[in-house]
Amino acid sequence: MNGVTGRMGYRQHLLRSILAIRDDGGIPMPDGDRLVPVPILVGRDTAKVSAIAARHDIASWTTDLDTALSDDTAEVYFDAQITSVREKSVLAAIAAGKHIYVEKPTADTLDGALALARAAAAAGVRSGVVHDKLFLPGLLKLGRLIEGGFFGRVLSVRGDFGYWVFEGDWQPAQRPSWNYKAEEGGGIVVDMFAHWSYVLGELFGAVEAVTARAVTHIPHRWDEKGEAYEATADDAAYAIFELAGGVIAQFNSSWCTRVDREELLRIQVDGTHGSAVAGLTGCKVQHRSATPKPTWNPDVPNGEDFREQWAEVPDNQPAGNGFRAQWERFLREVRLGQDHPFDFLAGARGVQLANLGLESSARGARLTVPELVL
Template sequence: MDQVRIGIIMNGVTGRMGTRQHLDRSIVAIREQGGLALQDGRRLVLDPILVGRNPAKLEELARRYGIDRWTASLDDALANDDDAIYFDAQTTSMRAESVRKAIAAGKHVFCEKPTAVSLDEALELARLAREAGVKHGVVQDKLFLPGIRKLKRLVDGGFFGTMLSFRLNFGYWVFEGDWQHPNRPSWNYRSEDGGGLVLDMYPHWRYLIDNVVSPIKSVLCHSAIHIPKRWDEEGKAYDSTAEDAAYGLFELENGVTAQFTTSWATRPYRDEIGEWQLDGTHGSAVAGLRECRAQARANTPMPVWNPDIPNPIDFRAGWLEVPDNEQFENAFRAQWEMFLRHVVEDAPFDWDLMEGAKGVQLAELALRSSRERRWIDVPELVVEPA
């Protein structure tokens, strides 16, 4: 069978997301199945080069995954005309500079969210990519979660009637780092290092709400630093300078009110670490990362307030599992495959740097809302020529 090779410069692969989701479950998984089958019958063979700061870690990763190429020099990697794609999963504050370089070198760009630490910078990247004529994409993995795919299926099928409200309860306990090892990187809790829950999570909520329910019109947010002191990877104490929880309200264009609680200082008492509930006149659904359960109007019980007796209604029993009806791939891999097809076959790909900038915009406005203690409208984004 004919093969076609594509070189992918992968920066930030020694990190949590880079190793687990992008290398292991996406690029390596596609390589292990012999590449990606293209429309014309050929196979796309992925040839990654790992880039990072620490040669020992890169060498170990490359050996573990049977990858031949690695380098500690991004400039050298970008200078190779045989590698067409630049991928970035570095810590957020490092992203813009490297993406700028990659675009200048004529590479197609795929990167993690948030695309930058400020809206101005995020828009600049979108503009540069557009002007350079390269293809570009931003990770929007939550759209490819099985639970969210099923929720979207219900929306598209008209299950909800008139949609009314959308609620998220998301988060878990991030250990402080003194007693047990911290389960998220310490830079996440320092604003000077590009951390903060709003910049981290609101880009996800932007594309998720915009794409699944309706575009966001306005935001009201209250953010908090619940845990003021943490310990880093070396066991050194530091002050938290970035929020670890945010309580957000969003008004959507179709009139739906969304209410999202996102927290690294909570302990879930629910089936999954995040659960979205969408209520409508004709039905409601609760989606997690994998599962989705729905209750139609006709199955809705009529509770009575009576704390004097044990609750007589088994509320959970009145919900039905939404079946998979298809096979769901890992959310990151699914988007990688689409981006690769976009580059090689010119297949459509909607989640570009402009969509990424919208996520940074929402984060910026939410933080401003929290500081100024007021609702803020979300203006339409345009890319101005330089």
């Protein structure tokens, strides 16, 4: 596990996924056995990685990736490093014969992402890319509604994601400074368009065209040492995605917005037979038979509470941490010799959409999304 000294690598992947699986006795297998993961930690900072290992009773750690990759007992390599150094490390792991599971984006460029997919295919190793949003309870409920035909014909999707990330001067920032440096792989388009690629593609239809505007609203920020720096990466993006089947999706992604909604992510789906609003955990619906008939009249105060007219989708199927759920699926498939559906080619689609989003913004143009093949 490379990159677990970072916030996401530590909290979601090591602590809440791998160690939680270990402490719960492993993953149940079809033959009645249990698959128990044994992590080997890799990091650049000796003090940080050794402290994490000691804190969680992890026997093996190193600051040398080659040493970790030479361990024949380790079947899987995981990477949660910053994007700019991921490609080289993953290629080394593929050469060592490891199955690969990585955070997104898989590489800085589409060529790099496709190179990883081709290298993994040539080496015969299985690959997986984090698609955590699909495992969120709110989106699982949304998927259940789609499967049950609740919407009729889906017309549009509207997503709002984000929150205010402090600049770092008078209050510490909640995100690392590299997120705001394009030269280090930062930017909200690179970060979030990969998510929107698979969320839209898996639930509603492949993205066929994109029109985007990426901006840097906050030009100056302060890093972890309190030193001022120029923000060279976008911190907000406003996009229209045209999907297969004629569905139109609009997504606002911003680290410069203050939240007035139930959760940090809100996705509304409107269809001919009904609508739904999903967040990270909850999902509300309004069927056409229960849709009110409001009248626009700006001279009279509105007397309706529109939010009260929606019904909650019940928690019929308990859902835990989405990162852990995908880890369990990937590790189970590796042991059973099965391919993971969210592989390096799926990861490359996310990189492709991010690149096209940035190009669309720079050119002020609507761009079509070509189909990717290995």
